[in-house]
Amino acid sequence: MTTAPTGGLLAVHAHPDDESLATGALLATWAAAGRPVTVVTATRGERGEVIGRRWAHLEGDGPALAEHRVGELAGALAALGVTDHGFLDEVAGHGTRYEDSGMAWVGATRAGALEDVPPAAFVVASLEDAADALARVLRSRRPDVVVTYEPGGGYGHPDHVRAHEVTQLALELAAREADDVGPAHAVPVALWAAQGRTTLRRAHVALAGDAVLAALGPTVETLELPDPAAEPASVAVLDDELDVVVDVAPVRDRLLAALRAHATQVQAVRAVDGDPALLACYALSNRVLAPVLPVEAYRYAPGSLRAEQALLAWPAGVRPVA
DSSP, rough: OOOOOSSSSSEEETTTHHHHHHHHHHHHHHHOOOOOEEEEEEOTTTTTOOOOOGGGGGTTOOHHHHHHHHHHHHHHHHHOOEEEEEEEEHHEEEEEEEBBOOOEEEEOOOOEEESSSSSGGGSSSSSHHHHHHHHHHHHHHHOEEEEOOOOOTTOHHHHHHHHHHHHHHHHHHHHHOOOOOSSGGGGGGEEEEEEEEHHHHHHHHHHHHHHHHHGGGGGGEEEOOOOHHHHHTTTEEGGGOEEEEEOOGGGGHHHHHHHHHHHOOOOEEEEOOSSSSEEEEEOOOTTTEEEEEEEEEEEEOTOOOHHHHHOOOOTTEEEEOO
């Protein structure tokens, strides 16, 4: 990792593309304000499903896909304006790479573990070793804000769940082992990525509307709409449980460029104008359309400092919910 000034924002993610899909607007907004941004990625996405014939040769070839996705990640981070990045195993320095653990769908919106988890999978690596490595990054960067997934990993992916666990333990270790805790703002505000259920439902309805159809053109015929009866993913919460929101419109172009950089994982990335329920759309390898909401939302982790307690000055476009 490069040497970065202390303070700012640190995001912890499981695979290349998660930084853009889950926290892209926050990262772009923070970077655009000239504030330090660090992204730590746990794995290189060796078991990701590959989109498109152009990249079909990468399917099932873990090392080749990993190398390619590292390049995609670099392009996405550049689009978001992030210059400080590292892989967690490189920080750990133990010579063993954390590999993508893979996942299996156990429901329309829920993922679970595979039976054949590779021996170097992130989910079977030592939680303590991974957390210790991340704690070293926390002590080095001293971020104002740390962001990752909620306990369910957004939709249950085992690596996302483990990234949450590693982050929580690393925050405890960094605080416990600090020689001098210092003022209150030295303890980072911890955020979990979230989506408001009502806002998300409204956007799902809009995916079938004329604005999205106009944006997609013939591509729409290769895609599916989300099942309105599907159980919400764990990232979706009641709208009044959201604590912090990010205005996506000012950084939409940066966010969409980052999503397009992950070409093996994300498709049908289109800006959508004319419908207040969403700003863009995209699909993953499952070909199910997903919206880019007007706001990217977060919850405070239980026990975390709130912004007002930390005396934190948010960049323009990032707003604590009253």
